[in-house]
């Protein structure tokens with residue numbers, strides 16, 4: 649049985665005047681799926697969300713919500729008729745309305761008792777039912793953000809769009825609120841598009857990532873696949889540091905500074921071996937590396953190493969007393985996560 653996606657975006661394009669901001673975006677979100685859109689500032693994430701929300705009109709392509717086309721190059725359904733829940737960074741609660749009335753605000757056309765019951769139910773899910781009669785200014789930033797999520801969920805939409813919803817919160821609080829909100833969203837079974845520029849937030853919250861740069865999609869896949877098997881250096885670096893070593897692939901395997909490796913799908917020719925800093929480790933039968941620098945960062949320590957003419961980053965738990973600047977050690981690649989070969993022909 650095939651399940652219809654709650655959101656389907658095909659070949660979407662958008663320009664501000666003569667400036668193309670999005671091109672050829674394809675995206676689907678299944679019921680209950682959380683898709684995070686990650687990209688650097690200016691990559692077009694918010695514009696994509698605004699198009700899905702109905703706040704901008706596409707120049708080309710199609711957007712369908714629940715199987716119904718809501719926008720294409722010819723027509724566009726207004727935002728309020730798309731039945732979406734929206735949580736935007738700049739969202740403010742109405743200061744003159746109680747928490748309950750803020751949440752009930754979007755529940756037009758229902759009897760008063762039903763509105764109240766639904767708003768209370770949404771607040772209860774977010775753990776704020778006891779603050780229903782309170783005023784927004786008496787809530788903390790994290791509580792206000794949870795109210796904004798309750799407000800988006802109260803009309804029971806099939807799809808919620810969130811643009812940097814946690815970025816105003818300080819980092820300790822942010823992780824907790826994010827985990828709580830994601831748990832509620834998962835429990836609700838709603839489809840979610842989460843826009844963020846925070847790689848950890850995207851990877852820890854989403855079922856699937858959409859990596860973007862310059863208005864284009866670079867890669868889509870599970871967080872694990874995108875992290876360990878990037879399709880390009882650009883895509884890989886959006887999720888964190890990536891070691892990139894030029895290699896030559898031959899029929900028998902790939903010639904690397906770590907010896908000859910046999911990798912799935914390796915092709916012949918020149919390419920780049922790509923792997924994460926934590927896949928490097930000390931090993932007595934590894935290759936010689938000189939420690940260029942060491943940066944202690946609490947739980948992990950980062951080392952910059954030189955292996956011949958190549959600079960590599962290694963990351964490990966704790967701080968190894970032997971890995972100090974100028975020291976020569978031996979390192980190898982962990983075998984659990986095979987490195988990826990990126991062909992130089994790839995975009």
Ligand SMILES: Nc1ncnc2c1ncn2[C@@H]1O[C@H](COP(=O)(O)OP(=O)(O)OP(=O)(O)O)[C@@H](O)[C@H]1O
Nearest residue numbers: 664669687688689690691692693694695696844845
């Ligand atoms: N109203 C506008 N008029 C003209 N250009 C705009 C407008 N809004 C955004 N842009 C441009 O469109 C591009 C995409 O912007 P967008 O806000 O979608 O990126 P983003 O990935 O969400 O960035 P950020 O993470 O900084 O919010 C940027 O180059 C931006 O300068």
